Amino acid sequence: MATRAPNLSSHLLYRSILSKPPTAAGFPKILHQHHLSSPYYSSAFPTEPPYPPTESEILSAALSRVLDHGFTSRALSLGATDAGYLEVSANLFPRREFEIVLYHLVRERMRLGERVQFAEEGGGRTVGARRLGVGEKIQSLVMGRLRANVEVGVQGRWGEAIALMAVPSNVPPSLQELARLADEIWYLSGDTSVDGSWYTKRASLASVYAASEVFMTQDQSTDYKDTEQFVEDRLRDVQTVGSWIGNTVEWVGYTGWAGVNLLRSKGFRI
Amino acid sequence: MLLPSLTKRSASQLPYLHQYQLPVFDFLAPCLATRISQSPRLHFSTSRRRRRAEVQSTDNGSLQATSPKVKTALSDEQRKFLESALRVNQAGELAATLIYTAQTPPIVKAHPHLRPLMKHMYDQEAGHFSTFNNLLAKHRIRPTAMYPVWQFAATALGWTTGIMGREAAMACTEAVETEIGEHYNTQVRVLLGWLEETEKKGEEVPEEMRELVEQIRKIRDEELEHLDHAVGEDAKEARPYELLTSVIRGGCRGAIWISERV
Numbered sequence: 302m303a304t305r306a307p308n309l310s311s312h313l314l315y316r317s318i319l320s321k322p323p324t325a326a327g328f329p330k331i332l333h334q335h336h337l338s339s340p341y342y343s344s345a346f347p348t349e350p351p352y353p354p355t356e357s358e359i360l361s362a363a364l365s366r367v368l369d370h371g372f373t374s375r376a377l378s379l380g381a382t383d384a385g386y387l388e389v390s391a392n393l394f395p396r397r398e399f400e401i402v403l404y405h406l407v408r409e410r411m412r413l414g415e416r417v418q419f420a421e422e423g424g425g426r427t428v429g430a431r432r433l434g435v436g437e438k439i440q441s442l443v444m445g446r447l448r449a450n451v452e453v454g455v456q457g458r459w460g461e462a463i464a465l466m467a468v469p470s471n472v473p474p475s476l477q478e479l480a481r482l483a484d485e486i487w488y489l490s491g492d493t494s495v496d497g498s499w500y501t502k503r504a505s506l507a508s509v510y511a512a513s514e515v516f517m518t519q520d521q522s523t524d525y526k527d528t529e530q531f532v533e534d535r536l537r538d539v540q541t542v543g544s545w546i547g548n549t550v551e552w553v554g555y556t557g558w559a560g561v562n563l564l565r566s567k568g569f570r571i
Numbered sequence: 572m573l574l575p576s577l578t579k580r581s582a583s584q585l586p587y588l589h590q591y592q593l594p595v596f597d598f599l600a601p602c603l604a605t606r607i608s609q610s611p612r613l614h615f616s617t618s619r620r621r622r623r624a625e626v627q628s629t630d631n632g633s634l635q636a637t638s639p640k641v642k643t644a645l646s647d648e649q650r651k652f653l654e655s656a657l658r659v660n661q662a663g664e665l666a667a668t669l670i671y672t673a674q675t676p677p678i679v680k681a682h683p684h685l686r687p688l689m690k691h692m693y694d695q696e697a698g699h700f701s702t703f704n705n706l707l708a709k710h711r712i713r714p715t716a717m718y719p720v721w722q723f724a725a726t727a728l729g730w731t732t733g734i735m736g737r738e739a740a741m742a743c744t745e746a747v748e749t750e751i752g753e754h755y756n757t758q759v760r761v762l763l764g765w766l767e768e769t770e771k772k773g774e775e776v777p778e779e780m781r782e783l784v785e786q787i788r789k790i791r792d793e794e795l796e797h798l799d800h801a802v803g804e805d806a807k808e809a810r811p812y813e814l815l816t817s818v819i820r821g822g823c824r825g826a827i828w829i830s831e832r833v
């Protein structure tokens with residue numbers, strides 16, 4: 302293991318770790334909470350990046366080690382030394398290797414808008430020349446996000462990440478991040494509806510994404526053609542169910558009012 | 572906070588701050604120094620740090636320093652306030668459009684002369700609803716999870732009061748608009764408080780905030796106009812007036828309370 306000469310701040314880091322052992326309970330709360338995106342998104346009031354620079358450096362260095370070492374504490378320690386800190390500073394992350402997974406999820410969610418851009422906006426990797434419908438955009442965005450795992454080089458290890466996300470104490474932050482991804486995808490697709498369908502849209506997209514992610518870990522086809530097909534089919538399924546629910550609600554409302562009008566025409570005072 | 576004070580960057584950035592600003596206008600040093608130390612997170616506020624103080628010459632020829640306006644930031648509480656306020660407003664306007672939709676047929680049938688008034692009030696409510704729909708989409712705020720419940724409740728309320736007759740329907744509008752008017756008033760007061768505070772600090776108020784205050788003010792005025800119309804159309808003659816209005820007002824407060832939370 303090659304360790305770089307520790308710099309001044311690593312010493313400070315080291316000393317503070319020795320004087321105050323990092324337990325999950327006693328550690329500054331900020332580590333557990335800074336991934337939360339602020340409410341009230343606005344271009345007039347930019348928000349802070351979700352990770353402070355130190356953590357960002359260590360975690361992104363750790364990600365480059367995942368291909369060889371998996372999502373492990375070892376990758377985290379190597380990430381710390383790669384970034385020029387003492388190995389012990391990996392202790393800054395009470396959630397250990399799961400923190401690498403979460404960092405990747407957050408970073409790729411925030412980069413998705415740059416990764417997948419649509420023709421009318423111009424620039425970046427454009428998908429098709431004609432205007433895409435919302436459904437096609439959703440599909441491109443889901444595939445774009447899944448392919449990001451390949452591009453970052455963690456796809457081969459993604460089964461480990463899924464196992465980590467399924468550890469009971471990791472489930473809430475994982476689900477929260479999945480919900481944020483679903484919201485991001487709907488937002489990037491240009492969907493602006495803020496009615497009763499808001500929740501079902503996000504919930505069904507999240508379920509499709511989670512299923513596709515699991516499917517993709519088993520996919521041996523060229524360029525993940527099978528995953529692409531899987532995503533397309535699942536999205537069609539939820540669309541059918543979604544429009545069935547929507548139509549039923551509409552039908553009940555329509556039939557209700559039709560009945561009321563019928564009674565009114567018969568002289569009932571309702 | 573433990574981390575930021577220990578990072579590699581903050582240590583190397585401090586000298587940079589000194590050579591960049593302080594020696595140039597050293598007669599301003601005390602005031603600049605306090606400004607800098609007030610900036611809580613050095614990592615993220617590069618644009619703020621890089622702003623230079625500008626020196627302007629005044630009429631009498633003396634040099635006076637005026638600092639350019641710093642863009643103000645929103646605290647987490649402020650963001651949360653805006654988020655829940657806009658969500659409640661959208662839910663309220665959804666309810667308003669549905670109340671009028673359900674009231675209009677029976678009322679207009681019995682009192683054809685009320686058609687233009689009902690349409691006028693409905694159109695304004697539809698405008699308010701679309702204003703808040705746009706704001707929710709723009710600021711990525713989720714609608715209330717009670718959306719379908721409010722849809723049902725508002726339709727039921729509009730229908731019931733519509734069948735009860737003109738006075739009851741107007742009493743319903745009077746009760747709803749009294750609550751909603753107060754609700755919007757509170758929001759305007761809070762937002763104006765922020766603007767005043769921001770200006771006092773010498774920071775720049777984004778256009779977006781001023782616009783929001785104006786939008787809410789305009790909507791509030793229209794709600795109060797509905798209140799006047801309702802009273803003019805004998806809302807006070809409704810029987811049982813006290814019971815009806817207190818139940819509706821209680822319902823509004825409950826709905827606001829719930830929508831602020833879920």
Ligand SMILES: [Fe+2]
Nearest residue numbers: 664667696699
């Ligand atoms: Fe309104």
Ligand SMILES: [Fe+2]
Nearest residue numbers: 667748794797
């Ligand atoms: Fe109104």
